[in-house]
Amino acid sequence: MxxxxxxxxxxxxxxxxxxxxxxxxxxxxxxxxxxxxxxxxxxxxxxxxxxxxxxxxxxxxxxxxxxxxxxxxxxxxxxxxxxxxxxxxxxxxxKHVPLAPVLPLKPYLSDLKENGFALGVVTNDSEQAARDHLRSAEALDVFDFVAGYDSGFGEKPDPDPLLAFAQQIKSTPDKVAMIGDSTHDLIAGRRAGMVTIGVLTGLATETVLAEFADVILPDISHIPDWLTSA
Known part of the structure; x- marks a missing residue:
């Protein structure tokens, strides 16, 4: 893989x-x-x-x-x-909600970027809210692609916004991993033909996500080790 x-x-x-x-x-x-x-x-x-x-x-x-x-x-x-x-x-x-990043996003994402990974965000929030939140976490400039439900690509669980990311970075969907905490995220990933990674920092349990995930991790901090082992 x-x-x-x-x-x-x-x-x-x-x-x-x-x-x-x-x-x-x-x-x-x-x-x-x-x-x-x-x-x-x-x-x-x-x-x-x-x-x-x-x-x-x-x-x-x-x-x-x-x-x-x-x-x-x-x-x-x-x-x-x-x-x-x-x-x-x-x-x-x-715009003023106190955000709780799972980990310090800037260094984490910068390391992924330096290791050659293209990075994107697809959310069912608005694109502007996503950009505001990522900017607040000092992480917006690390991403190659940010899309919300109102960006013109549709919304999850439809695969179209995910496929738009793959198209923009000139990759095939099977070379992309979709990472999310809900079945909407993972169903969209499956429909797009992507690898699906479930995380447990939302409200869905491992049992709920298991049907749609290729792997389930406690949170995104475990992704680099998983990529190495995979």
Missing amino acids: TIQALLFDKDGTLFDFSKTWNNYTLGVIEHFAAGSAERMQWIAETIEFDLVGCAFLPTSPIIAGTNREAAELLASAIDGKDADEVEIYLSESA
């Missing part, structure tokens, strides 16, 4: 999902509940978020969904708010 390129998901892969988004989401719920405990509970139930544990349920559609899908789901639980208004709020407020 020869891997020439690594394509990463963002949330739950480069950034620890729970550490980054749980407290932020609680703040979003509180914002739209506007002081109503009943409304707060209803919003949380709609998006499948545990208020007591301050955590998403593994079945929440927001975990692997797009920003637009999250906005539409939230809007369905909020009187007097449409999805456009909610989406704008999510986009603006997410």
